[in-house]
Amino acid sequence: MNCVLARYLRGRLSIQILGLLVALTALMQVLELLDVTTDVLDRGLGLRGLVHYAMLRTPSEVVVALPLAVLLGTVSAFHAMARQHEITAMRAAGVSLGKLYLWLLPVPLVMAAAHFALSQAVLPQAEAELKRWWDATTPVEDIKVEPLWAHTRNGPVSFEHGAPDGRSLRHVRIYELADDGRLRGRILADAAQWQNGQWRLESVHELRLTGHKLMREELDHRLWNSNLRPDDVTRLELARPQLSSMMLADTIAGSRVGTQPLRYYKTVLYRSFTAPFGAFVMLLLAVPSALALPRGGGGGEMLTGLGLGLAFMLCDGLVAALGSGGQLPPLFAALAAPLLFITIGLLRVRTRDRL
Structure with a gap:
């Protein structure tokens, strides 16, 4: 019985998250295309150029949207289930919030794996290809020839x-x-x-x-x-290039060229391993929203979950910026926000289970 219920919950949550992920990614695509459509068409690239641009930008937008999709998808799924009395039935059967979270863990695990795969294998290549394509299609009169600097070994x-x-x-x-x-x-x-x-x-x-x-x-x-390579050259004009963990490790070791201070690459390297766990944090913060009552009560739990999720994203970005700037140790900058909000989430789940 528990296995069937767990599979049902995971399927319900996965559909909600994927739907919101597609919607959020599409919204970001529309907003960005509104900004670049004129430039693409002025270069004579037409509709094919717009599609090519959108495809190359999709991986970065999916990575940005994933944690928010997990948060919003979990809250909205629990809200719908509460209105249909499904949560009430599960709570009456003795299903605690802690057990609910454990049942749902495979969902953020898949999301974290997708986030890691996109960040490590797809996003760096897509960004580099977009830069090469954009430079190759830039009109001659718009090309700005400015010296670039790199610190080699x-x-x-x-x-x-x-x-x-x-x-x-x-x-x-x-x-x-x-x-x-x-x-x-x-x-x-x-x-x-x-x-x-x-x-x-x-x-x-x-x-x-x-x-x-x-x-x-x-x-x-x-x-x-x-140690200056052609792919390093294409990324030098990018203020914050997307690099895989291997690229970051090579830059720190000196086998690749970098334009940022060493502390920046160390912070980004640590965050490349901690960022995918944002899906687990978002799910943990949203689980107490399952206590929403069928007739519209419990809205405070939903708003609290949404607020904590957005606060996590803000705090994580702020601490990462401080780490990149040298104000905080790189490892602390990568771990501080996830550990803090995991603690907050566990305390909320434990407190709500005792009510």
Whole structure:
């Protein structure tokens, strides 16, 4: 009997969450397309361009909408079940809120797995592809040529982004630093091409400090081994690029190029593992709304659940910003909001079960 009831509840909740997820994602799509439709059509991309843009933006919008869909879906599902006296029957049969939450755990587990898969495998590739496609379709008169800076393992580098795929650079300036941080050389190149896992510099002018001597050399071309990769180049213009956990770990270790302070990448790395658990937190905060009465009572529980869920999202974002800015330790910034609201949710469930 319990297994049948648990399956029924999970199915009812899953349908509600998926429906709201589709609705929220569609709403965000409409609002964003209203903002970019003119630009897409001015580039002559037509309806196909709008569809392509929407497809590439969908993963990020789904990731944003998932926790809110779990919160709203749980509250609305329990409200509908309370109006139909289903919750009353379950409570009369001795089903506690704690047992209800345990029965429903597979639902947020699936949502968390989807969130993690999208964030790790789909979202970074979709964002990079959108950036390349957008750059490739930008009219020549609208292209703004501004130097980009990156801190590589050998020192800072300045260049102009020459190709949408990041495999071609112009006006490259490489400043090589010694282990003690002192400048030991400068390399100027008119262009750089990515070939066979390294950069080929063209029309090279090199200055190198050796002891107390300044050495000058001019070459038609030379090879440059660097941790700067073409996909890094395409992301340098993004203030907050979407990176997988492996990319973040590589950036922290120095095998990938980054433009943000190290604390930023550490915070984002920790949050890449804690963010999917937001679905569990939202479900826990919304479970007491099952106490809503059939004839419209219990609205306070529903509003409290919604308020706590929105407060969790706000608190989580605020603490993450403080961690990225260096005001809080990265691990604390990733764990603080989930642990705080899990504690609040458990206390609410325990208190309501005693009533």
